[in-house]
Amino acid sequence: MSNSRVAVNSKLTVVSSRPVSASGKGKAHALSALDSAMGSHTVHVIYYYKNEEKWFESFDLLDPLRESLSEVLTLYPTVTGRLGKRGVDGGWEVKCNDAGVRVIKASVDATLDQWLKSASGSEENLLVAWDHMPDDPTTWSPFRIQVNRFEGGGVAIGISCSHMVADLTFLASFFKSWTEVHRHLAITHPPFVAPLPNHADDDAESLPRHAKTHSPRNMATATFKFSSSIINRCLSKVHGTCPNATPFDFLAALFWNRIARVKPPKNHHQTHCLCICTDFRNLIKASLPIGYFGNALHFSMLSQKVEDMQLGGIVSAVHSHLKGLSEEEIWSTNNEGNYYCMYGTELTCVCMEHLVFEEENESLLYAAMFGNNEKPIQVSCRVGNVDYGEGLITVMPSEEGGLSRTVMVMLPEEELAELSKDEAILELEPAMLLAGSVVSGGPLT
Template identity: 60%
Template sequence: MSSHSPSSSQVTLHSKLTAVSSKPNGSGKTHHELSALDLAMAQHTLHMVLYYRDHQDVFFESFGLDWWRQSLSEVLTMYPTVTGRLLEQGHHVNWQVSCNDTGVRVVKATVDATLSQWLQSASASQEALLVSWDHMPLDPTTWSPYQIQISNFKEGGVAIGISCTHMLADLTCLASFFKSWTLVHRNLPITNPPSFTPLPFTPKPLSNGDAKPPPPPPQPTMQTKDMGKATFKFSSSTMKQCLSNFHDICPNATPFDFLCALFWTRISHLKPLKNNDQTLCSLSICIDFRKRLLKAPIPFGYFGNALHFTKLSLENKDLGNVVSAVNRHLAGLEEEEIWSAMERLGSSNRCMYGAELTCVSMEETLPYEAMFSDNEKPVHVSCHVGNVAGEGLIMVMPSCEEGLARAVTVMLPHEELAELIKDEAILQLDPTTLFADI
């Protein structure tokens, strides 16, 4: 490790405190039951880290946290589930959130490296130190299901990490919460007020003879032991050229269509024992359905899980064919399929990500709009889903560069990730590789 490469010992946790709402919502007020989709996410956690360079001294010059206290307290008033606690309602019913203004756990830390050194050299396991997370205890009533960590870098810059159980939110929610926080900090109205109105479908009630549903299992920390992680950033000009190459085959192809197809085909190539040379491994594609529901629309500010997993299988591994197939599959997705999948969800004891190779579209997730000052957007945003197992996970999201630029975060078994990082079909697109944990 070079002298400029960050190490685990360079992240120092200083203290924990609790941030509460500026206006209490009323102790004991109970939120609605979690949806079947929320419960299906019980085995997973979410982690998002936003990096800011602090060019205008927006944050702190010496270590201190006064800059965020008032705005965070104000925005928490609008998000009562963030400051609440999980509880069970009755003996045969599902989990709820008690909106009791208990507060959100906040950890303050320092990093003994500059932000530039960190972004150039840190691994995924080192980046995990920038998010705070505790396992869910047997009694979750005193446990903070959301946790925030604010880490100050040498010579300026800050990383703000937020973690939560996936039962309570998806990544669109976390990005929306961040944006609302920054707007409140700048004394601007929030653009997508949170909505907590339940989805139309809830878990089917249990009969008297059914066993009580198990509580969500204790959640793992940010990085699972047998999986490695890396992020590839592709420029807007590269994406424009790639889409141009397939214009005759698929004129409506999007950056997600291309990158989903590229990484699907290249990862399938690394799984020779499970797939012959003519067949791709099956792919589960995860999309946000907030803007796809027309017959029973939900607001974009819906605060909960609004994700649909749809399966795609192909035999032809030609990249152009795969790009076109992904595009057609998502364009042809019917609203009825989404609601039907919601109705079929019953058990929370499942692994939603990675049991088969999963690709997540984060085109509706806009964390780069979270700016604590005018025109000072994050220089990088990392997203992570905890407890991914099996075949692996691909996450495609916008990048800090405007236009068609995209970042792809991949979680795979270590030996497969080591090969993927050397893959010529990916390297010829000249990506910037960050947080490679191999």
């Protein structure tokens, strides 16, 4: 964009501090059918820090932050590897060849506070680095890190990857591991590299993909932050209808209901669909750890006449839908390659409740600290190449902890403009950040 406040200063490749051992050199990790089906999307997480403890200085060769990145990469050979095709069946795999991770250094012509108050969604995209995968990916890094320095010392670190190799949960666990190595702590969620149980080794090209019946549109994003006390009050109001409602149940229902009112009608029955994206690491008997390398996402469809329902009824419908998900349904979807609705043409809502650890009263996202007492003041999570659909809602933990939640919404520009004035949302007194246009037409670049 013209007159950009973000300037790239340098690009480099960071390798592990110790080469892959002889036993691991040349090994490859086969991607699952689900991984391959996610290939048209990208994943991006941005962590904002005040840097009050001065843990970030320059990211030069001997800078402690760069040294800790090299150290943690030793434990993640799949992150420093490169994508390729298997010889016999042509399926995708990550070759553990110790090729390193692309790192970009950038400076921002604004203070951190100024940025958070004024940056648009398209500007925030500039804090993450991404290049499209070329025809020959053997030298292309599927993981990218961009370190952004603000005036006055603030820092934003954007980490990106192809959705084919990992989901948001893995990215968050990898980033937290980096902060723990930096602080000389034991890693809480080590990497777990293994095939999905019962997964099919289908090539991405042979899988049914969601139908892109729309042309790409100019989308806009807005971030709504709800306090713990507000969410507690909202849950109390729907307690009679849904006594075990979670913050996600309420916020998914609220935004689904309000977005339905600003979208043009699609049918005379006024039935609206919501595709819910859920992490299934803890939903299967042989549960997968947080550090599982790959995708552990299930997409399921819920249809309701939400404009005619009381909010409590919609909350109950969302809650019952999620409680009704079975392991049989999850594996059926994975084994049959039935990925029709993922980030597809229907409104999609991503649930990140599994990243809230109640026993620790914190979330995985905001436990990532390079300084001993300095948590991120804001974390943004984005999925690239979703501008063919009806929109994307991401409900994620917030820095306040407890029941507080951050909701990131991507909608067509005119719809988001109406949603941002919606009285039912505004009466909950959300803090609104990073509202603005997004350049559409493909993954974040």
